[in-house]
Structures are given as structure tokens and as C-alpha cells.
Amino acid sequence: MGLDIRWPIGIMFSLIGVIMVVYGLATGGDVEMYKRSLGINVNLYWGMILLGFGVWMLLLASRAAKAAAGK
Amino acid sequence: MYNVQLGFVDYAVLAIYVIAVVAIGFALQRYMKSSSDFLTSGRSIPAWVTGLAFISANLGALELVGMAASGAKYGIATSHFYWVGAIPAMIFLAVFMMPFYYGSKARSVPEYLKMRFDERVRALNSIAFAVMTVFASGISMNALAKLLNQLLGWNYHVALWVCSAVVLVYVLKGGLTSAIYTEVLQFFMIVLGFAPVVYLGLKDVGGWGKMNASLQTVAQNPMALNLGDKPYPADAWTSAWGPLMGGTSTNPMGVDLFAMVFGLGFVLSFGYWCTNFLVVQRAMAAKNMTAARRTPLIAAVPKMIFPILVIVPGMIAVALTSMPDKGYRIPPPxxxxxxxxxxxxxxxxxxxxxxxxxxxxxxxxxxxxxxxxxxxxxxxxxxxxxxxxxxxxxxxxxxxYDYDGVILSLVKKYCPTGLLGLALTALLASFMSGMAGNVTAFNTVWTYDLYQAYIAPNKSDQHYFWMGRAITVVGILLSIACAYFAAMYNNAMDIIQLVFGFVNAPLFATFLLGMFWARTTGTGAFLGLFGGIGGSAIFHALTTTTSNLDASGHVANGMKGGYLGLVQKFPSEMAQNFWLASFAFIICLTLTTVISLATKRTKTDEELRGLVYSLTPKIQDEETAWYLRPATLGIALLVCCVILNIIFR
Structure with a gap:
């Protein structure tokens, strides 16, 4: 079927990653909020991982699309 | 005790996920032109997609909630459901069975049974499977709506209907392809949503070593935490094989070695992974034979490491409960x-x-x-x-303790706003992938194996395409009805699941003989299956568990067996189930063999070509590098599996 699933996966995780990173930066000073995650700003760090994963998926999808266009 | 309050960010994460899965359905709508496109994906999907969908369809509520609960109750021994009860069967499916399922051009597992045996065997299997998938879907959705109600305070009915509507939209638009594609997305969502919870939990208990030390203390006196009624060896929660080797009294599962290896590792696991159309359908949607055979092998890789994601949280919960300074307990009912x-x-x-x-x-x-x-x-x-x-x-x-609440209690404990939305979305994704898997398997079996076979044969393909979509709506509505039924009649649901257990237990014997012994006849298979189902019911009626006996030695609850008499007492329900499956398998295998020898073959060797091992030309993988051939990959996975069993022995 003509849809490369890596596009929606990449877009979704990039969006979620951006939201979590921005929220993590905005709430970074809230010590009370991050007490439950053992003092780690999980939104910032995990958001960056999700964003990285999303961008990687988008790169894979665009590379596959370029390869398919050449064939 | 208290509802979790979701923030704007949590709802934003949830909304992005819902929009993504619905968008996939709409994007695929224009490719749906025939019943084959809608119900079998036109056999066009690459192996990595079908492989992840294969594992995701199995990654429903039972897996996430149930395995975390088992991790708390039994510790690392729960990994037997993966390293004994899944990986070997997935490899067997890839190497030996997919060539018949895929090569026969059957559109479903019941259709394969019709080609191999006759209409009677297909009818029995397809009716049982169709009813079972609807009930399984309903039970899962009831659990989801209850969870959302208890955790977030969402209205039960709204949660049930909204989640079902989302699944309906994307399955109705894009058929099986949509379900498979969203299952891949859901796979990543589940892994990335729960991984931080496991990391934070392990960090909180002081790492793997500290957790094991706590669990060893708990094992020697589980009564102190109300986790058991007798002491176990120190490694009962931290060793997979040691306590099992010691017999039924030294492991919390109460299971003996034979029941674990033969009952779970062979009969039940091969019966599920090799014959259940819900998972096999994903492999049958692959774009060619090589992709179809690689599908279960690709799925076996994450399956092998999933215990970290789903069992370890249960172990963390027990360790935390034993540490008074952590302010945590496994949630009560x-x-x-x-x-x-x-x-x-x-x-x-x-x-x-x-x-x-x-x-x-x-x-x-x-x-x-x-x-x-x-x-x-x-x-x-x-x-x-x-x-x-x-x-x-x-x-x-x-x-x-309400062990099913373990995973959610850890989410509540460790996830601040933001990460909380991600973890809850992962939970929703697991329920949705399970429901979509059930619905797509149901609509295919209904359309091809019941409607086309017995109700309206010889109609146009467009008619079956229409029926496939119509029955998808009906399937979702039936699932919702079953969810309400499960909510209202808990005991009736237990009986229904018990009957499904009787039906499933002997099934692998039929497939094994059908695929590997050309002499097996349709009559032998049909009567053998009935014999196996009857054998299951009789076994259950004559056995029970020690905990189901009252002070005077009488059976307390007939639902747990022993209502016709008491031939055998088992230490646990799990042991009883494993032995029941073994018994049913042997009865079915014996009966099918004897009846087949006593009845005439109705299929010629020519008709069985491509359906039976000895009559089918072996697939030549010469054009594939030796290290990419299914047999090589299967052996490599098996070696990894053995290594994991040795590490956690």
C-alpha cells in the first residue's frame, strides 16, 4: 500500500517530543513537580529522545521516498 | 484511591496520538478497492511492518497489565511466558508453518483447515474463533473503560464508546492495512511510553542488585507483606529456573517442570502463536513468502526483551512495598x-x-x-x-492486593504532567491495538469463512467488500455489548472464558497432524477436535486446586473444577491449566490418529501439495544470503533465548 508508515510515526513523535521539551523547559524550575520523577526533568530529557526518534523516522522515510522516486 | 489529574500537555499528547491513528485510516482509504485490499491488505506489506504489527496485536491489555501483575506475584519466573512460552513457537511458525499458510494462498487460518481437511473442521474453527475474538475484544474494552474510570474519573460509558469509535474509524477506513500500520505506531508508543517508568522505578529501588536483594528478603517471609502464606527459597522471585526445579512447593507459581515445559512451552504456546489467526493474519498480509516467514522472526526480537518492560515493573512494585521509606504499596482492591x-x-x-x-x-x-x-x-x-x-x-x-493495578500505580507514582500523558496514551494504544487486532481477524473470518462459505456464496467481490466493512461496524458493536456483559455478569464471563480454554487446548494437535502427516483425514481431525474439547471439560470436572477445598476437603467453587469428583489436586490454577492443556492435546492427537487410520482419505496427494510438509517442495533460499535465511535467523534467536534463560536461571 502506498503509505510509508514512517511518515506518521515521525510526525507524531516529533510533535510529542517538541511539546514535552517546551513543557520541560517551561517547568524546569518547578522542584516540587519533578520530585515524583526523582528530581529528573523527565519531560525535557525524554522529550528530546522522542524528538530524536521522530526526526530519525522522518529522515528514513524521506530517504526511502527519494530512492523510490529514482526507481 | 485518588483520581489522577491530567494537565493540558497530557491531553495534547493524547490528542496527537488519536489524530495520528485516525489520519492513517483516512490516508489508506483510497487504496481500499476490493475485499482483498480491505481484509487481507492485498498481501503487500513489508516484513518489518508486519513483524512489529504481529507483536503489537499481541501487546494488548493482558500483556501490559497482566504481565506486570504476574511479575509482582511470581517475579522473574513470569519470563517463562516469553522465553519458553513464545519464542520457540514463533520460530517454529516462521520456519515450518508459514510456508503452508502463505503458500496455500489461504486467506485465513480456517480457510487453510478447509483446504487441508473439509468444511466441518473449518466451520468448527471459524465459529469458535469469531465468537472468541468478539468476547476477547469486549473483555479488553471493559477493562480499559474501568481503568479510565478509576484512574481519571472518566465516565465508563463515554470511555468505552469513544475508544471504540476511534478504532472503528481507522479500521473502517483502511481495513487490515490500517490496523497493521497503526499497530506499528502503537508498538513504538507503548515502548517509549513505559520505558521511563521502568527506568525511574529501577533507579528508585537502587538498581537491579538492590531490587533483587529486597526480593530475596521478601521471598523468605512473604507473609510479612501479605504476599504469600508460606516462606519460599530466597531466589523464588529472582530466579526463573531454580525454584521451578525444586518442585511445586518452592515456586510461587506452584507449577512443576513438566507442566511448564510441555504444557506452556509446547501445547499452549504453539497452540496460540502457530494457530491463532489474530497474529498469523499479520504474517499472511506480508508482500511475499520471504517477508511472511520473516514476520514472526522480526517479532521475536522485541518479544524476547519485553520482560524488561512488562515484568520488571511488577518486581519493582514488590521491592518498593518492602521498603517502608518509599511510601508505596501495591494497590489494594x-x-x-x-x-x-x-x-x-x-x-x-x-x-x-x-x-x-x-x-x-x-x-x-x-x-x-x-x-x-x-x-x-x-x-x-x-x-x-x-x-x-x-x-x-x-x-x-x-x-x-489488586495486582492488576501495579503498572498504573507506578505511572501515578513516577510520572509528572507531560510524561503522564505519554504513559496513559501508551496504555490506550495497547488496548486499541488489541481491539483492532480482534476486529480485523473477526471481519475476515466472518466474511470469507462464514458469510461467503455458507450464507452468500458466488457474490461479486464488491459485495464481500461491502460485507467486510459492514461486519466491522457490527463487530465493534458486539464488542461493546460484550464489554457491558463482562461488566454486569463477571461469573458468566468466567464460564465463557473457561469454555474457550477447552476449545483452544487441543487445537495445535489438529494443525500438527494436518501439516506433517498426509494420512490425517477430515473425519479424524473433526472428531479428534471434539474429543479434545470433551477431554478438557472432563479433566476440569475431575480436578481442582488445593486452595479451592474447604476445611472438610470439599470443593468450594465448582467454577474452579472438581464438580464431578476429585481425581487430582493441583497446587495452583496455573498448574491445573497447563496440565489440562497437555491432557487435551494428547487426547486430540491420539483420537485424530486412530480415527484417521480407521477412515478413508478424501484428499489425494495432488490436492494436498502445498498443504502438507512431505508433499510440498522445500523452499529454496539460495538467492538469500545464508545468514538471512529463516532457519539461520531462527537458530540465532533460539540461541539468544537459551542465553537469556541461562542468565536468569
């Missing part, structure tokens, strides 16, 4: 806010009573077994406490 209010009033009124009478009054008010020492302490301190503090004290004093 759900008690309504009103009952807590009444019990708090009783606590205040009982503060002047003597300790024993006070504890009894509080236990009666809560309706659960209570920790006497904790209640006595609470009664003493009650006059100086607020209502909220008293209710928290009552929550901590309940001496029973």
Missing part, C-alpha cells in the same frame, strides 16, 4: 470513596473501643482483610488526624 468515608467515621467512633473490637469494626466497614497492627495504630492516632489522613491510613492498612 478498589474500594469506593463512599466506603472510605463510612470507614473513616467508624475509625473515629471506634477510637475509644479496645483494639480487637476496633479492628473488627473497621474491617467490617471496609469489607476487606485488614492488617491488624496498622489498624490498631490508626485507631490510636485517629483523634489527631484529618479525614484525608485517616482514609490514607485505611488505604495502607488493607491487607489485600
Amino acid at each position: 478498589i474500594v469506593s470513596e463512599q466506603v472510605y468515608d463510612n470507614a473513616a467515621t467508624v475509625v473515629k467512633a471506634s477510637a475509644s473501643l479496645d483494639a480487637t473490637a476496633g479492628v473488627e469494626a473497621v474491617a467490617k466497614a471496609i469489607g476487606k482483610k485488614m492488617d491488624s497492627a496498622k489498624v490498631a495504630t490508626l485507631l490510636k492516632a485517629a483523634p489527631k488526624m484529618t479525614d484525608t489522613e485517616i482514609k490514607q491510613g485505611l488505604y495502607n492498612a488493607i491487607a489485600e
